Amino acid sequence: MNIEYTPEKLYDDLVAHKLIIPVGVPGIFGRGAGFEDVLRRFDALVSRVAQGDGAEVMLFPPTLDRRVLEKSEYLDSFPHLAGAVFSFFGKDSELPRLSGAVHAGQSWEAWQKMTDVVLTPAACYPVYPTFTGIIPERGHLVDMQNWVFRHEPSAEPTRMQAFRVREFVRVGTPDVVVDWRDMWLQRGVELLQSLGLPAHSDVASDPFFGRGGKMLAASQREQKLKFEVLIPVISESAPTAVCSFNYHHDHFGKIFDIKTASGAFAETACLGFGLERCVMALFKTHGMVPAEWPKAVREKLWGDAR
Amino acid sequence: MIERIRAILRDHGRLSVDAGLLGDDTNLYEAGMSSHASVNVMLALEGEFDVEFPDAMFRREVFGTMGAIRAAIVELTKGR
Numbered sequence: 575m576n577i578e579y580t581p582e583k584l585y586d587d588l589v590a591h592k593l594i595i596p597v598g599v600p601g602i603f604g605r606g607a608g609f610e611d612v613l614r615r616f617d618a619l620v621s622r623v624a625q626g627d628g629a630e631v632m633l634f635p636p637t638l639d640r641r642v643l644e645k646s647e648y649l650d651s652f653p654h655l656a657g658a659v660f661s662f663f664g665k666d667s668e669l670p671r672l673s674g675a676v677h678a679g680q681s682w683e684a685w686q687k688m689t690d691v692v693l694t695p696a697a698c699y700p701v702y703p704t705f706t707g708i709i710p711e712r713g714h715l716v717d718m719q720n721w722v723f724r725h726e727p728s729a730e731p732t733r734m735q736a737f738r739v740r741e742f743v744r745v746g747t748p749d750v751v752v753d754w755r756d757m758w759l760q761r762g763v764e765l766l767q768s769l770g771l772p773a774h775s776d777v778a779s780d781p782f783f784g785r786g787g788k789m790l791a792a793s794q795r796e797q798k799l800k801f802e803v804l805i806p807v808i809s810e811s812a813p814t815a816v817c818s819f820n821y822h823h824d825h826f827g828k829i830f831d832i833k834t835a836s837g838a839f840a841e842t843a844c845l846g847f848g849l850e851r852c853v854m855a856l857f858k859t860h861g862m863v864p865a866e867w868p869k870a871v872r873e874k875l876w877g878d879a880r
Numbered sequence: 881m882i883e884r885i886r887a888i889l890r891d892h893g894r895l896s897v898d899a900g901l902l903g904d905d906t907n908l909y910e911a912g913m914s915s916h917a918s919v920n921v922m923l924a925l926e927g928e929f930d931v932e933f934p935d936a937m938f939r940r941e942v943f944g945t946m947g948a949i950r951a952a953i954v955e956l957t958k959g960r
Contacts, residue, residue: 650916786919792938793915825914 577858581730581808584858588731591862600727601735605850612864613738613853615875616769617719620740620847623765629717629742634700636721636736637691642703645829648695651782651790655724657693660686693723697741698844702826705745708833709840713746715754719849732807732814732851741846747834748823748841755801755819755843762803762817762845770871771805771855778802778815799823805855816851820844881953884928885946889913892920904947909940918943925949931956 588594588609595604605613637659643649649656662672662685672685694700697720705714719740726733744754759775766773778800779791794800799821804813820843826832827839834840860867882904889908890899896912913921921943926932931953933942942952 647916786923788935789919789922789938790915792935793918793940796940 577806579806579808579810579858581732584808584854585729585731587862588854588857593857593862594731599735600729601733603731603734608864609853609857612856612875613849616847616852616856617740617849619765619769619875623761624717624742627715627717629715632701632704632716632718634694634718634720636694636723638694638699639703640688640690640692642699643692643695646699646702646826647829648699651780651787652695654783655726655781656695657723657725659689659691659693661689663687693736694720695722695724696844697722697739697846698743701743702830702832702842705832705840706830708835709745711835713744713750713834713840715745716743717741718743730808732854734850737851738849739846740849741844743842743844745827745832745840745842747838751841751843752821755821755845758845759801759803759819762819762847766803766805766816766852766855769856769874770868771859773803773805773816774813775801775803778818805859807851807855807858814851814855815848816855817845817847881950882946885925885949885953888921888924888928889946892924893917902946904950905945908944908946913943925953929953929957 585594589596591608592606593609595606597603640658643656660683662669664672664685668685672682675682675685697718698716700720701716701718719738721736721738723736725735727735742758744751746754763773763775777795777798779794780800782788782790801819802815803817805816807814807816822842822844824839824841826842832840832842856867856871860871864872886899886902889895889902893899893908893911893913894917895902895908902908902911908918918940922933933952933956937952942948
């Protein structure tokens with residue numbers, strides 16, 4: 575099969591088939607019914623694969639306590655990706671100035687102040703503060719699906735400012751956490767391959783900010799703390815990360831005072847499927863019309879051969 | 881030089897031990913220095929010794945002990 579991999583082609587195809595709905599801001603778009611159907615089916619497939627694990631389901635809004643972001647060192651690592659929520663705290667008498675500036679097309683930042691919430695940057699961030707204290711012997715396993723925000727406007731369809739992540743978090747001793755991460759790394763690749771996607775895993779690093787960020791990325795890579803599952807979506811030579819696995823050691827354990835029964839700080843790891851990217855990988859690989867996808871893929875997602 | 885490095889580690893290393901007790905070969909990561917703290921140490925070393933670490937030196941071992949840091953500074957200031 576000959577597939578032309580460019581960001582423009584994917585974007586145009588998705589729009590032409592009403593799978594995504596442009597709204598005028600790069601990295602923000604609506605999702606059409608066909609896109610959502612595949613996303614929900616894929617998410618349900620992840621649920622089936624994880625069914626026996628006994629994870630506790632948690633759902634959070636796409637906003638996060640600002641203090642959690644501040645404590646987590648996110649702003650030290652990714653100040654350029656963070657998004658804080660601002661609002662108007664003024665009196666009646668100040669409204670005309672705000673309103674006047676808005677309608678005159680001028681900057682209205684001066685009448686905005688930071689609120690107590692930020693946009694959630696990663697699906698797992700709201701979870702860690704809930705575990706402060708001594709964890710049970712079996713640790714914790716959490717299953718969630720959250721909208722996340724990254725300030726990286728781009729016309730490239732897989733680089734979104736807001737998207738959903740189906741995420742799992744494991745909290746426990748180092749052995750437990752690493753074994754779980756390794757189990758899911760294999761499981762994640764197999765799950766995507768079972769949908770006819772050419773997926774493979776590799777060591778990765780996060781897009782940390784600045785020169786210090788280069789050092790953090792090198793350290794992360796050297797310690798093999800991050801893995802990604804990659805599939806060609808907009809480029810054959812630079813495949814897109816559709817699933818990401820992060821091992822934090824006791825980073826969150828120390829910050830949120832999460833301990834094991836022995837008194838040591840608990841370790842954590844998480845993995846997340848970028849749901850829109852997984853869906854785009856399916857459309858790119860099998861075509862823009864799900865009814866024409868291979869029977870085995872349709873059976874896997876829809877449970878029939880429609 | 882080692883005392884200037886020690887002072888930077890005291891101010892920026894967020895160590896869990898007294899910087900005065902560090903030997904040349906003490907593992908700084910085991911002494912509590914996090915990845916983020918090591919970035920601050922790196923930037924402070926650049927200011928103190930007027931050097932710029934090239935990307936190739938962004939390896940954990942380069943900042944892993946006071947002795948390793950000294951060797952890196954010696955390398956970067958060679959010929960001055």
